[in-house]
Amino acid sequence: MAATVEITFREALQKALYEEMDRNADIFMIGEDIGRYEGTFKVTRGFFPKYGHRRVIDAPITEAGFTGLAIGAAMAGLRPVVEFMTKSFSILALDQIINHAAKVHYMTNGVVKCPIVFRGPGGAAKQLSAQHSHSMEGWFAHVPGLKVVAPATVEDAYGMLRAAIRDDNPVVFTENPGLYTVKGICPDDNEFIVPFGKANILKEGRDISLIGYSRMTQVNLLAAELLAKDGIDAEVVDVRSLLPLDTDTIFASVRKTHRAIVVYEDWKFGGFGAEIAAKVSEACFDDLDAPVGRVGGLNVPMPYARVLELECIPDENDVLAAVRKLG
Amino acid sequence: MAATVEITFREALQKALYEEMDRNADIFMIGEDIGRYEGTFKVTRGFFPKYGHRRVIDAPITEAGFTGLAIGAAMAGLRPVVEFMTKSFSILALDQIINHAAKVHYMTNGVVKCPIVFRGPGGAAKQLSAQHSHSMEGWFAHVPGLKVVAPATVEDAYGMLRAAIRDDNPVVFTENPGLYTVKGICPDDNEFIVPFGKANILKEGRDISLIGYSRMTQVNLLAAELLAKDGIDAEVVDVRSLLPLDTDTIFASVRKTHRAIVVYEDWKFGGFGAEIAAKVSEACFDDLDAPVGRVGGLNVPMPYARVLELECIPDENDVLAAVRKLG
Amino acid sequence: QYTETPAELEQYYREMLFIRRFEEKCNVVYRQGKAGGYMHVYIGMEALAVGWMNSIRKGEDYVITAYRDHAHALLLGTPAVAVMAEIMGRKAGTAGGKGGSMHIYDPKNGFYGGWGIVGGHVPLGAGLAFAAKYRGEDKVCLNFMGDGAANQGVVYETLNMAGLYDLPCIFIVENNEFAMGTRLEYHAADPELWKRGLPYNMKCERLDGMDVLQMKKDAQRIVNEVRETGKPYWVEIMTYRYSGHGAADNDRQLYRTKEEEEKAWQRDPIGRLEQVLIERNILNRERLEAIDEEILEQVEQIYEAADASPFPDKNEVYDNIYSDMSPEEGH
Amino acid sequence: QYTETPAELEQYYREMLFIRRFEEKCNVVYRQGKAGGYMHVYIGMEALAVGWMNSIRKGEDYVITAYRDHAHALLLGTPAVAVMAEIMGRKAGTAGGKGGSMHIYDPKNGFYGGWGIVGGHVPLGAGLAFAAKYRGEDKVCLNFMGDGAANQGVVYETLNMAGLYDLPCIFIVENNEFAMGTRLEYHAADPELWKRGLPYNMKCERLDGMDVLQMKKDAQRIVNEVRETGKPYWVEIMTYRYSGHGAADNDRQLYRTKEEEEKAWQRDPIGRLEQVLIERNILNRERLEAIDEEILEQVEQIYEAADASPFPDKNEVYDNIYSDMSPEEGH
Numbered sequence A, B: 001m002a003a004t005v006e007i008t009f010r011e012a013l014q015k016a017l018y019e020e021m022d023r024n025a026d027i028f029m030i031g032e033d034i035g036r037y038e039g040t041f042k043v044t045r046g047f048f049p050k051y052g053h054r055r056v057i058d059a060p061i062t063e064a065g066f067t068g069l070a071i072g073a074a075m076a077g078l079r080p081v082v083e084f085m086t087k088s089f090s091i092l093a094l095d096q097i098i099n100h101a102a103k104v105h106y107m108t109n110g111v112v113k114c115p116i117v118f119r120g121p122g123g124a125a126k127q128l129s130a131q132h133s134h135s136m137e138g139w140f141a142h143v144p145g146l147k148v149v150a151p152a153t154v155e156d157a158y159g160m161l162r163a164a165i166r167d168d169n170p171v172v173f174t175e176n177p178g179l180y181t182v183k184g185i186c187p188d189d190n191e192f193i194v195p196f197g198k199a200n201i202l203k204e205g206r207d208i209s210l211i212g213y214s215r216m217t218q219v220n221l222l223a224a225e226l227l228a229k230d231g232i233d234a235e236v237v238d239v240r241s242l243l244p245l246d247t248d249t250i251f252a253s254v255r256k257t258h259r260a261i262v263v264y265e266d267w268k269f270g271g272f273g274a275e276i277a278a279k280v281s282e283a284c285f286d287d288l289d290a291p292v293g294r295v296g297g298l299n300v301p302m303p304y305a306r307v308l309e310l311e312c313i314p315d316e317n318d319v320l321a322a323v324r325k326l327g
Numbered sequence C, D: 001q002y003t004e005t006p007a008e009l010e011q012y013y014r015e016m017l018f019i020r021r022f023e024e025k026c027n028v029v030y031r032q033g034k035a036g037g038y039m040h041v042y043i044g045m046e047a048l049a050v051g052w053m054n055s056i057r058k059g060e061d062y063v064i065t066a067y068r069d070h071a072h073a074l075l076l077g078t079p080a081v082a083v084m085a086e087i088m089g090r091k092a093g094t095a096g097g098k099g100g101s102m103h104i105y106d107p108k109n110g111f112y113g114g115w116g117i118v119g120g121h122v123p124l125g126a127g128l129a130f131a132a133k134y135r136g137e138d139k140v141c142l143n144f145m146g147d148g149a150a151n152q153g154v155v156y157e158t159l160n161m162a163g164l165y166d167l168p169c170i171f172i173v174e175n176n177e178f179a180m181g182t183r184l185e186y187h188a189a190d191p192e193l194w195k196r197g198l199p200y201n202m203k204c205e206r207l208d209g210m211d212v213l214q215m216k217k218d219a220q221r222i223v224n225e226v227r228e229t230g231k232p233y234w235v236e237i238m239t240y241r242y243s244g245h246g247a248a249d250n251d252r253q254l255y256r257t258k259e260e261e262e263k264a265w266q267r268d269p270i271g272r273l274e275q276v277l278i279e280r281n282i283l284n285r286e287r288l289e290a291i292d293e294e295i296l297e298q299v300e301q302i303y304e305a306a307d308a309s310p311f312p313d314k315n316e317v318y319d320n321i322y323s324d325m326s327p328e329e330g331h
């Protein structure tokens, strides 16, 4: 039984990054303001002093350019960890990520590997308005050649970031800004890995499956507590890994509870929750006592005013409302 | 009863473009090789000689740049029609389309309008490989502020392109390259419009609803013919407009047939078909005699070899197989 | 022997000081939690915007910039209460509270924002200039960007088109020596950004943005030339950002020293103009202080008015996504 | 008194002629329907690739280009049968038929493709150079792009980083005067593309790409310097594309005249070298014709071998999307 530490989600990311950079000299970080400025969300605090500008690289504001540079370096065998100041800015680098990183292994029929991690805060922070609040993971999960993960807990942040860095394929790693300060127990084990493609039952329950990922899993845990008060025993399924997706665990949960709600922060219409809902509806057709519900973000460009912003982001009450709607 | 002409899908687009450019001097076209070279798919043949370089603009290979320029012109009240040589290249302009065109109306609380059309071939042509074969409509349909349409017939190409050009909002207009040479009857009426947000029943049927858009609707029509031979009476629902989406027509069809299959060319996993399937599964829960099936493109970067490429693109046999699977 | 009238000098002074006091108030408002998200002030850079906005036909010519946009809007005539209200997320704001500090817009005064994606608005500005040319109008577009933004590739795609199509667009790099926490030397291969327009068949210059009188002269000269020729122009303007990158940036020591900041303060454009006003016997210290009092009072009233205005109603969240429809509603 | 040995001259001749004949065969194969999609030949530009590939350490240095990539691969030592097989979509192709003409790769010979998004590979090339520097190796990267590609913004993002980080990367613009159907003058604000690297702290030159001997001299000089200094270099090379943009382009008359093409043929790099070979009494007409016969025969055999190789099996469609897993299968 390995030792553990109680740290924040942010510290778990830093712990994994430090341990991996110490372990493998081929790993370097690149991103905007990650070095001298320590990163806007301070995930890279302390790395520049320790590893210097050779391995912790302040990039000009050129998302496509520095992403492409990192991909080229990965093709040559290095292991870059790219930080997007926010995942919203990865939109400017999508051609590099989708047409180059995700496809080079296939286009070379397996000759060239592209071991690279694209990390950074994804989703709404607080009043950052329409251009800075995107959830990108659904788009990325649509692209063959990428792996896409979105941890919700400190332990997974630690174990999945390590898995991402050691993966020989491009991995999009999503950190919801609302999770950085979440505290939790983390194994103190520099070989601890949470493999991709395994969903995690964070709370067992009999009556309904609340299926989500990233911060929405925390929302689901909250909702489950509230539901318990009404005597509803909800099971919380943390998807964690969108691509590959662990349908076995998700289906098994629904076959047990006969009810499911998929919760995601992204715009509801055409979001990744639709894929999960469609799959569950199809695979669990005979097991469902009610239609699969979905709770997603409003289909609205994120507004600035807090009162409007809060309208857009799903919370535990929206989950409760959806549960009641199922009857 | 207005006169009609029998023309190809491509000619229908040209007809709408000519008539609208003649009608409104604020309309101009911009894109790569659309002028002197007449466009790679020749949709803009004849326009440069007629309207000159003022209204038919050959753009440098700078998708983000010329898209942004067109958006700025639209903000100033002009009505640009942007051609992407293939929609795959719109990936380089996504920041402009999503963060600027789609959001400016909301970010200005309605003060600034952005009347612009983004058109061009979307989906696989023939052996263009992994970087040139994207179906982008699912991604665009996820973005509030955009309208997204994908006609399947000559008449709709004509009526929906006109509707797109006259719309005061950004519209993504998808032309599957496989449709350009399809012939059909087209109203000869320069006020003919097919409004967005209305799905179209192209063939009535009692036994199952085949729901698709763009070229896959043609595939569904073929599949319906083959199914008829087996005594299965399929209804073909042409979605046409992804955003706004006409759920009334789709649900009504499924409530009648009690069976549904959603067909789309895009990568199956996380594609727009998932949204339709999730909606139908939820709204028609009590009406469905079988789970909603989905037929999509393989989750594979498009390979070059024809034998492999054909594997990836759904055809009528894949639809038949899915129908049989439903039982 | 001076080219400016006393009235002009006093106007520039009032404009710069008003922006300064207005934004100092913004910082207070932010610290009080009455504004949120990202808010970026122009403190130290006032002479730049004042020089340029006084060189165009306000309300006719096009102006566009990034998120550091309060000064541009205020100088173009956007009601200050509406700007403050937007920063505070109120219904009375320029965008009804939907945009916030980074997204101020006022098209009828020629101001097209107010954009958050670094570099992303630059092609839009070229498009505004394109529209002017398309319509045969003799408008120009002032297309402002930062030194960090000048690294975004779309800027060079835009310069090539501006040179290729002859667009009456003035690209203005507000070089305040920093891109957030990254110093110019660490983000630009060659810090002489004025050179970057040279390969695209346009005139290029580097100018001083800390002397409002010189700035105004240069700006007027360039605006007149571009209006005349209809050709683009690339300008790098040397200035300095006294504050942190944004109101949320409390880490200035990570990228510069107190000494550097103090030295920069000696170039303060407002102090510099005060010297001129006194030397030319146009305004003495008492008058200057009286004007400051007056402006501070004015800013207080603006704040009060903005603060008195209501927040948007929840149900407005769906308004104006489209001009003619609403999206699918609900969670 | 000549700097090249007769053997070298014959080698350059054979290399250029081989590429020419190989690609003429590609065109035939395409017309026969045995190749599909987009295929772009290098006919007219051979001297350029021959000059550069003979100036690097093959197999050690990095080379990357766009879709017009046959010549680069062949010169680096990629088996010609594998290249032809890839063009024909066969299992024996460099990518097992998954890439096609536009996506030839051969990393063990230093060739990193073979890319279809215009301009998209340019930052990758900088990344290859970055890896060399990171590891302390003295490799250089030849980063080829077209004149049209030189308008993509990501190129300037890359130049800035190359200048900022001191990357041993040579950016080579193959200026063949056309971007598909758009003439240089219609896509570049200033046709002197050699200037475009100037603002990024690197040396820039314009060179002649139709004289293989001069090309080789210039290439060797620049490669040596970059290997020495570890700094980037921007080079524009004047050449001409005799064929249509791609095998599917049958509309040359839309963008240029027969006369222009005939005039350009007078600069044919192969004909030019033939003159030299004859003048220097190295090879006479008979020998030249014999060599051509030999190469034509060789190309036929390459084609036969490629054509004899099987197509991929359907079930290979899922292979090598990931190094360690398969995607969800089926329609």
Ligand SMILES: Cc1ncc(C[n+]2csc(CCOP(=O)(O)OP(=O)(O)O)c2C)c(N)n1
Pocket: A032, A061, A063, A085, A089, A092, C040, C068, C116, C117, C118, C119, C145, C146, C147, C148, C149, C150, C174, C176, C178, C179, C180, C241, C245
């Ligand atoms: C595409 C993009 N990347 C990164 C950011 C985050 N960001 C906002 S402002 C800024 C610095 C910009 O510096 P500069 O262009 O010099 O303008 P200044 O803030 O100095 O006025 C950065 C990196 C962003 N908003 N957009």
Ligand SMILES: Cc1ncc(C[n+]2csc(CCOP(=O)(O)OP(=O)(O)O)c2C)c(N)n1
Pocket: B032, B061, B063, B085, B089, B092, D040, D068, D116, D117, D118, D119, D145, D146, D147, D148, D149, D150, D174, D176, D178, D179, D180, D241, D245
């Ligand atoms: C991003 C992108 N836009 C457009 C295209 C279509 N396209 C392919 S080649 C080409 C012309 C490129 O010309 P140039 O860079 O001069 O290279 P050349 O073909 O002359 O070698 C275009 C427009 C593309 N493949 N990628």
Ligand SMILES: [Mg+2]
Pocket: C146, C147, C148, C174, C175, C176, C177, C178, C179, C180
């Ligand atoms: Mg700056």
Ligand SMILES: [Mg+2]
Pocket: D146, D147, D148, D174, D175, D176, D177, D178, D179, D180
């Ligand atoms: Mg070219």
